[in-house]
Amino acid sequence: MTDTPHDLVDFGNGQPSSSLLPLDAIRTAADHCLSRGDAALLQYGDDQGDVDFRESLARFLTHRYATPVSAAHLMISAGVSQALDLVCTRFTRPGDTIFVEEPTYFLALEVFRDHGLQVVGIPIDHDGIRLDALQDALTRHCPALLYTIPSFQNPSGTTMSAARREQLAAVSRAHDLLIVADEVYQLLDFGTAPPPPLAAYIRDARVLSLGSFSKICAPGLRLGWIQGAAPLLDHLMQSGVVHSGGGLNPFASGVVRSLLDLGLADAGLDVLLRVYAERSAVLCRALRDALPMATFVEPRGGYFVWVQLPSTISASRLLPTAVAEGVSYRAGALFSSVNGFARSLRLSFAHYDEAALVLGVQRLARAIARYSTNAE
Missing domain, CATH: 3.90.1150.10 (Aspartate Aminotransferase, domain 1)
Incomplete structure (x- = not known):
């Protein structure tokens, strides 16, 4: 054992x-990536992330999500934890109220505590977050955001139904509510695919969808993405950390681009x-x-x-x-x-x-x- x-x-x-952990596949991808001879791989990158990598990622997600994904709507992150911290930095202030599912991912609660946020739990049922409880909470609070894990939720394993996702998007539009969807398990189904991710609603609701290679490839890559409409991504990219760092994880992005282009990410998943x-x-x-x-x-x-x-x-x-x-x-x-x-x-x-x-x-x-x- x-x-x-x-x-x-x-x-x-x-x-x-x-x-x-796909050690051989990563070695093959790294060799393929470095054989291109592009030294820019070792330089500071673009704030939104390398455009070629985002194009490869968009093709991969379009296939796996079975819904169109545009590279223009993707921003590269150093995993979901870093993305969630960045979202809190740019969209909340200490003392703000946020909504979470009850129960929810325990380490996300730590991130929210680090930012001095007041957390209000919204109960879930077998179809996901309860909209009646959410509507009631909105009469008493003005949240900066709602954090949800729509598919195979951590910890409950619950998957939000298609109807509930549609209703949640409608609530977002009606209340101008920012929905932060942690979708790291979206692609990990055992034969029955969940409904399309909340990322599918980025054009008509205030949704930021967070994804990561930690769960579908290897945690040590520290590489993920944020999918959202241009105004929301632009606001994230005004971060001093993003400006100072010149984008996030450009070298790992190059290696994973090869992993995607060679079909190794699909095979590994x-x-x-x-x-x-x-x-x-x-x-x-x-x-x-x-x-x-x-x-x-x-x-x-x-x-x-x-x-x-x-x-x-x-x-x-x-x-x-x-x-x-x-x-x-x-x-x-x-x-x-x-x-x-x-x-x-x-x-x-x-x-x-x-x-x-x-x-x-x-x-x-x-x-x-x-x-x-x-x-x-």
Whole structure:
């Protein structure tokens, strides 16, 4: 079982296993890129990102999204975390209120705290963010933006329905609400594609769509993109960091351009989809066998299974016992703006092979049994 440091199965590890990182493909792409002999690759780049790379990326996304993407509507970022920080810098001020889904990505909450933002959670259901709750919150708050993860949401795995996406775009138009869509899982479906990304609404709603190669290729590239209408991208490019840096990650952009042009990114993504589908199925089967008292919805894509434990069990309080048994996870309260989801936990299936996933669930079952015995 590779990638199991100190024998701990850490289901909190939301990254691919080393065996899935495309080292050979990156080497081939780097050789192809450097063979062009273009020294500009090592120079400061354009604020929006290299136009040739953006053209290659637009073709890749047009194919994978099954909806047209223009290079003019793409700005290159150093991954989604950096893009989200840049959006906060340019579109918010300390003390502003923003809306997030409840639950939401726990590290995004850290970014928002860094910017001194007041976070208001909007509940979700099986179709995504609840529009009734959003409309109600808009009568009481004037948010600078709404942060949403529309497809295979982190942590819940929920995918926003097509109708809900259309309604959310209408809310954006009616209230001049900036929607920041974290779409890093959009391309990670297990055979049933989600509705078109919120990026499809950039022409008629205030939408910034964030994407990344971290989830579909390799996190260490630190390369992603922001898709949006020209006025929104222009506002982002007025950043002092962007001006001073001369664009973001021009060298990595050159290598990934070759990865895209050679078809290696497509081939690598197809491998990930097959492996993640298999790992997800193994994890869910192990959960059904070992933890019949737990409930969850089997994911149709993404990285995570969002598990609900019996009401007598606190995921946070269970964690030390779990670690003692050799397994870890992310407790639900991390993903809440109000410390909710006490009996929920997030399990990632991306980082471990099938044997480690089964072992981790068995250890989790033993930890729950110990916890429950000690609580009696």
